Amino acid sequence: MNHKTKLDYRMFCISRNFIGVIMSEENFSETALHNISVSDSTKTVDLSKVSDVIINLLEQELNENALDLFASFHPVDKAEILIEMPRLLQYSLLKTLEVESIREILSTLDPSVAASIYSLLPETINTTVLNELSADVATDILRALPEVDAQAALDKMDHAEDVLSLIVYPDDSAGGLMLPPYNVVKATRTAGVALDALRLASEATTDINIMFVIDDNFRPVGYLSIKKIALARASTPIPTLMKPIPITVSVSADQEECVRIIERYDLQCLGVTNPSGQLVGVIDSEDLLDVAEAEASEDMFKIAGMSTEKPQASISKSLRGRAPWLVINLATTFAAAGIIQLFESTIAKAAVLAVFLPVVAGQGGIGGTQTLTLTVRSIALGELPGNRGRKLLLHEATLGILNGIYLGLVVAIICSLWIGNPLIGLVLGVAMFGNMVIAGVVGASIPLILRKIRQDPAISSAVVVTTFTDIVGFLLFLGLASLIINNAST
Amino acid sequence: MNHKTKLDYRMFCISRNFIGVIMSEENFSETALHNISVSDSTKTVDLSKVSDVIINLLEQELNENALDLFASFHPVDKAEILIEMPRLLQYSLLKTLEVESIREILSTLDPSVAASIYSLLPETINTTVLNELSADVATDILRALPEVDAQAALDKMDHAEDVLSLIVYPDDSAGGLMLPPYNVVKATRTAGVALDALRLASEATTDINIMFVIDDNFRPVGYLSIKKIALARASTPIPTLMKPIPITVSVSADQEECVRIIERYDLQCLGVTNPSGQLVGVIDSEDLLDVAEAEASEDMFKIAGMSTEKPQASISKSLRGRAPWLVINLATTFAAAGIIQLFESTIAKAAVLAVFLPVVAGQGGIGGTQTLTLTVRSIALGELPGNRGRKLLLHEATLGILNGIYLGLVVAIICSLWIGNPLIGLVLGVAMFGNMVIAGVVGASIPLILRKIRQDPAISSAVVVTTFTDIVGFLLFLGLASLIINNAST
CATH class of the missing domain: 1.10.357.20 (SLC41 divalent cation transporters, integral membrane domain)
Known part of the structure; x- marks a missing residue:
């Protein structure tokens, strides 16, 4: 049999919520395969072992196999596999990946790690990647880069203004968590106009399913779910569809305050206003689950008399x-x-x-x-x-x-x-x-x-x-x- | 001046994220007004004082004023005001409220408290309220009621089958957190069909902005954001719009596992499957913020050597x-x-x-x-x-x-x-x-x-x-x- 027999692997979910990797192969290094085992106690595959297999493949110059195996994972898992690899091999892998795949990986990483991966990207694609990232992720990465590099990257970006509008706020404030308010419509318009606005904004926005309604001074006066817009007649005036906004936060509000408010009022997203009361950003509730967990960890660690620590700390x-x-x-x-x-x-x-x-x-x-x-x-x-x-x-x-x-x-x-x-x-x-x-x-x-x-x-x-x-x-x-x-x- | 001068109050948000109540009035009992003060350190109005004012108004038989003041609050705050009141006055207030207002209040409360409020409702409206509640909330309330009462309530309900499909699962499992899968479309259909399905499902669903794509056996094969459906041409086949589902959980999965998965894969909602792999429910990520906080609290309390406790415990x-x-x-x-x-x-x-x-x-x-x-x-x-x-x-x-x-x-x-x-x-x-x-x-x-x-x-x-x-x-x-x-x- 040939040394380079076909690798057949896939990620699968079975009913008891467990991710594994099946690899069926003939002549592929037995030990590497053996190392990919599913740990029952945690019900997830040990990604550091997948990482070892990919390292092995790359070192044997089986780049295509390495890439295929890598591609079979979810971006979150790809990110975890990538950060387990030595820097040189990270570079080898990154230069073969497509922009979309890199974008997805960077979006899941902590800003400092994302910045270190970003700085490995070849000059030919790094600006494209940055342009494709959502504004809040791009901002987080630029904040974590050395200032000279961040400035150079900003100069080449297409939508530098979006990043510039966010980068002034501290990471742990409402301003640091928000996205620019892409989905907005004036209260004097109709559902049809709102749908058109949505179409235009579609590329820039991520998954926000709420549209804010603003007055002539860009002050928020209500909100609409995208479902309502989709199901309404095009001629329906916005005010008959919208609901009042229970609360907004200021750009300087602490991230913990944002969590409390989203939780208390069960909001899908939270409007962020400047001192004049104008809508300057939107925080998505999904982004706050991480924040809530991090704040809880911080308090637990403080009560125990230590600073926040990850189990893999040096x-x-x-x-x-x-x-x-x-x-x-x-x-x-x-x-x-x-x-x-x-x-x-x-x-x-x-x-x-x-x-x-x-x-x-x-x-x-x-x-x-x-x-x-x-x-x-x-x-x-x-x-x-x-x-x-x-x-x-x-x-x-x-x-x-x-x-x-x-x-x-x-x-x-x-x-x-x-x-x-x-x-x-x-x-x-x-x-x-x-x-x-x-x-x-x-x-x-x-x-x-x-x-x-x-x-x-x-x-x-x-x-x-x-x-x-x-x-x-x-x-x-x-x-x-x-x-x-x-x-x-x- | 007349004793019953006009009360003018409203809830307002100012930029530093602070909710207060303004009451301008002439002859209204000074002390009651005086009691409504905004505590600066916590930046929220003290709702127990609002509750005192409403109790005062109800006892003076100024029911209309009491109702107006109550109506000016967000459902979350209404719930908090209501639970601070004596049971007899809760009853007086509840019987004057509209079904929609009661539905909103019950939706924000802990199941056991919601059940105690529900049991106060007049017979004339309690079934209507139950029918209007989303299936997961109705299920939680019925689970918390004495079994005889729950059975009697179920017998009168319009969509008892939705509740029956959920009530068999423990409160802290995926089955206990999920909603029935209202938003689904078969993979063989088009965006137009999906939009029609959405229109039909519209009343039953709450805020879920994702539609699951299923095969002929009701097994999930992908998902669509409602935005994508809204913006697509009606003739577009579903498979060209949908994204693959990274993971699903089984109905018996622990709620903490659901939090971990939603957080890790940054999901808006999580599909729940039965042992045959069929989609039986959907968990909304917003509902998991509470779960994440509760699990963190539980661990903190356990480390300190105590069971979970609320500050207002007896x-x-x-x-x-x-x-x-x-x-x-x-x-x-x-x-x-x-x-x-x-x-x-x-x-x-x-x-x-x-x-x-x-x-x-x-x-x-x-x-x-x-x-x-x-x-x-x-x-x-x-x-x-x-x-x-x-x-x-x-x-x-x-x-x-x-x-x-x-x-x-x-x-x-x-x-x-x-x-x-x-x-x-x-x-x-x-x-x-x-x-x-x-x-x-x-x-x-x-x-x-x-x-x-x-x-x-x-x-x-x-x-x-x-x-x-x-x-x-x-x-x-x-x-x-x-x-x-x-x-x-x-």
Whole structure:
């Protein structure tokens, strides 16, 4: 048999939602094939192995086979396969791809990665690719390029004005997320005019299925679904078809605010206005699913005391990202150690006190983290408007008191039975009570105060709350125990 | 002036994305008006105050004014105002509302709340309302009603078959999220036929802007955007307009899986198939933003050791939701206490050892929580397919070693200088090192093991990881210190 036998592969979906690659081939390197296995636990094919196969094929100069295999994947998967490859082979592959395929791949990548792939493109096609990209993706890529390269690319672009209108806004603002308002129609027109406008705009727009209705000053006054336009008589006036717009955002609005609004009002897309109230862009709700996930991740990581991190981050990046809170935490644990040192002579007399230190510290930590997590998440989801923050604080304080009572009783009884000293048991119970109350009050009030002073509530982090509970718990437990023990010994 | 002067209010949006209520009125109860203030920090009007005003108006039998004020809000806000009212007044208000307004309100509410509002509706309109609701919302409400009531309501419905086709699936599965496939066209037809089909389906469908293309066996073969249909010539055959479907899910797929797929492939909507591969429903991407947020919240709460909780939960509900992990944590802190007790005689000889117990415990806790959070979140976002889990474990173990080395050195030096005993300093450094390594290994491996045995990785929770780090840290620190101190004393 010939070494270059036909490769037959395809991507398929089966009912239990699982993507795999079937390759039937005769003489093709067995090991490479063997490496493409479907991992059952995640139900997706391991694309890094597909990448290995393509690398293999390219190195054996089986370019056509490599290209065929590559072409069988969805753009999202193509992008993932491509970024797993060495830079030289990325270049070999890219120069054989069609513009449309490159456009699709770049549209799915993170801006910084897309920019690095873009800079690999041959000069003969890079401007064409940039022209074909939607304005928001092109803008993101140009923002991520070195300034000289971005300027050079902009000079050659066909619709540089679209990009220039977006590039001034920060990446994480409404302005950075929006597309230019391609689909608009004046309120004085008819459905027929709207359909014509849509036809003209058709190439530039991506998948936005809403048309904004504007007044003579380009201010949004309503919206229309494209379905309504398609089904209406051409002579129907726009105002009889349109619905009112519940809300718009300003170009400077934070991306998290945009998510909250789209979610709350269940919008397909969100109009973005400039300070004069004119429509300057549109945010598609689909683009906000990523934003919502990223914001949720960010808050989770902040509560855990680290910056946002991807599982494939380098060791040095992870080290740097986690060091700040580890070092801060070290300082706070030494502060707690300082509190204990105040009572060293008491512990020397009754070493059994040391036994219960982790009980005091551990319980306050978890109670505080529960309250903190609820408060931070509720603020993020916009569930604590107006005076509800104060209500939550009261709720958490009450809960702290109740948790403190039952947990205090339990530890007092266990400790008394354990060491046969009800007085120490009582002291431990009181410390536990104080600890849980502080946990509730501090866990709720720190994020609320941070919001009040317009800081990110999530930076409060479990580290800060635990410091309070540790110090108060140790002071109460060892302080009261010292009084008893020193009284007893005098 | 007359007591019933005209109320002039409206909802407005200003550029910095802020919703408020303007009420201009003359003789209307000053205090009620005063209560409607816009909270600047959250940029939304406090709807519970609007609710108070409406309650006031209804109690003064100014029903018309109450209704006018209520009508000025968006359905989402109407729903929030309504649920803040006492049940009797909810009933008074509901019986004056139009069917369309009630339909909109029910569509925005959580199923259980919607069901409780639905059961308040007068018999004269409740079936009409149910008929007008989209099939997925009606299904959710019926699922939340007592079975007798649900059956009675179903018997009277016009399109009971739509609901019956959905009600068999669990709420959190693809089947529970989907709408029946209203917008479909056979691959053998033309754009004109598709447009006609759309016109017929128009009332039943909500906002789905995609039409699925099916074969003769109702299996999905492609999709079309409604824009494409609207702009195409009526005679254009469907296959020249349609795009291939990258993926579909089975009716039994988990809702989190649906989120991952829609996000990964940037889909506007996701086809749902039965075991024979036939299209049985469609999930709209907008409906998944809520799901994504809810899943993220759930994971955050689980890591903090609590069940999902809303800030307005009752005290007794909060108490019950948080008690399990508080009690488990209590047991684990007593386990740690048991470890310390093993070394009580050593501590009696050198009480200074007790001072450093929180340093050992605290540092392992934060390191472990960092690793745990990264692992749980990466699994949830589908970023750890195949053997990447093992890579992450190796990464976290390496990081634990490196963190252990620098933090161990730092604490060894501080402790040596503080108490003037380099041997104890060294022991503390070694314990810190062991602690950080365990934090990395345990923090990564517990969620990965849970995934392997098909349990929810998030249930691992910080409590479990902290137990490991506490116990190992105390054993190392006190164990080594005992060896040194007992050797020195013999």
